[in-house]
Amino acid sequence: MSFSVDEGEVVGFLGPNGAGKTTTIKCICGLVQPTSGRIKIFGIDAVDETRKAMRYTSAVLEGNRNIYWRLTTKENLEFFAGLQGRSKNEIVSEIDSLLDQFDLRDKENTPARKLSRGMQQKLALACALIRGTDFLILDEPTLGLDVKTSKELRRYLLKLAEDQGKTILLSSHDMNVVEEVCERVIIINNGRVLADDLVENLKSVFDVHLYDFFIEGKHRFEKIRGSHQVTDIRYVNGKTRLRVALKERDSFYRLVDDLKNEGAKLDRVKNLDTHMEEIFMNIIEERGR
C-alpha cells in the first residue's frame, strides 16, 4: 500500500471493516511495527525515528478513550500539552481558545468522566490539538455522537483545516464527515489502495444516481432485486418504496420496463442526491473484487 498526504491537506482514509485502516494508522503512530515498507512524516522516518516523528504528530484514536477520566477538562488539556513538552505559559491562551471553540468553558473544572460522550470526544480532539503538532490523525472522530454534536465537530474540523492549515488524515465510517471535511479520499481494502483521488473526481467517475420508486401496494420484487442494484425496499403508507442506485440512463428505462412487466403500478419517482456513501460502495464493489 502506498499513499501520501500533502502538507495542509485533509484526506479521508476509508475502507470497509477489516480493510486495515486502524492498523495503518497505528503504524503511522509507531504503535504497530510494520512488517515491511517505510512511513515518513514530514520527511522523518516514523519507523526508525518514531520519537522525532511524534514531535509533529498527534492522534485521536478510537473515540473517547483518549483522555484521563479522573482529570478535569482543563487538567487534561494541560497534561497533554505538557506531554508534548509545551510549557504552561506557551499554552494559556490556547487552552482558553479551545475551551471556547469546543463549548467546554462551563465544564473546564468538571472531571472528564462526568462529561457526556460528545463532550468527551470534543475534549479528546482538543487534547490532540493542544499538543500543537502540524499533523493530526483522527480515527472515527464522530463515532457514537448524536447528529447535533457530530455536525458541530464537522464544522470545527473544517475550520481547523481552513484556518490553521493542519494536515489531517481522517478515518471514518460516517460519509457525511468525509464528504464535508475532506478534499481527497483514499479507499483501501485488504491492504491495498483501491482509490486515491479528489472527492470531486471520484464523484464524477463513480457517480451513481439514486432513485426512489414509489409503487402502489405491497411488493417483494424478488426478480427485480436480483437484476438491479436495489439498496433498500420498504412499505410506506400503502406504497412500496424501492431505492435503487443506477449508473446509466438506460438502466433507468430498463427498470421501468421490468416493473411494468411485473404488473407494478408506478406512482412516482424521486431523484435523490448522490452521496459519498454510494461512491464508496461502488468503488469497493468494482475495484475490491
Add this chain to the structure above:
Amino acid sequence: MRDHIIFYSLLKKYFIELKRYFLNTLMSMGGIFLLFMMVFFGLASFEAGTETLKGTIVGFAMWTFAVMAYSEMSWSLLEEARDGTLEQLYLTPVSFRRISAYRVLSSFLFQFVLFMIFLTAMMVVTGEYLTLGPGVIVLVGLSLISVYGIGYIMGGLSLVFKKVQAGNQILQFMFILFLVLPTITEHPIIYATPISWGNVLINRMLVGGYTLLDFSLMDISILLLNSLAYLAVGVAAFTYLEKIAKERGLLGHY
C-alpha cells in the same frame, strides 16, 4: 529542556489523582497498617526481642514501599491500557521507557513521604523507636531501583500478555521472601536477590544507628550493582517485550 516539562506534567497528574482519590489511598494504607499491627503484636506476644520487633517495622515498611513501587510500574500500565490512554503516552517525543521513569520518580517522591509517615506511625503505636537519618532516603532509593527493574519486566509482560495480575500477587509474596532472606541465611544469594541486601543496610541504619559513612565501599557497591543489574535487565526485557507487542499490534489492546 522538554524533558523537565514532561516530568512536571506527569508529577502534577500523579498528585492531582492522588488528591482526588485521597480517601481511597488513605483507606488502603489503613488496611496495610492494620495488617502490620497484627503481625507486630502477634510477634510481641511471642516475646520477640526488641531487635526483631524493630526489624519487623523496617521490613514491613520496606515491603509496603516495594509493593507500591512496582505496582506503579505494572498496575498503572495495565490501567492505562484498559482506559485507552496508553497509546497517547506513546505519541510523545520521548520514549515510553523515559515516561515510565518519570512516573516512577513522581511516585517515589510521594511514596517516600508516605513511607516516613508510615514508619513514624508504626514507631508511635509500637513504642519501638528507630534512628531516622537523612541517609535513609539514599538507601531506600538505591534498594528500590531493583524493584523498579522487576516492575519494568512485569510492565513489559503485561503489554504482551495483558492478564498478569496473578504474577503480580505472587511477586508480593516473593518480596516478603527477599526481605526476610538475610535473617534466614548468610548465603551470598542475599547479594543477588532484589531488595534483600538493601534491607540489611537499611536495618543497620534504622535499628543499629549506622550512618552512610559507617558502611564500607563494598557494602554500597554491592547494593548499587545489584540494583543497576536488575534495572538493566528490566529495561532490556521491557524493550524486547514492547517490540513484540508492537510487532503483534498488541499495544493498548486490553
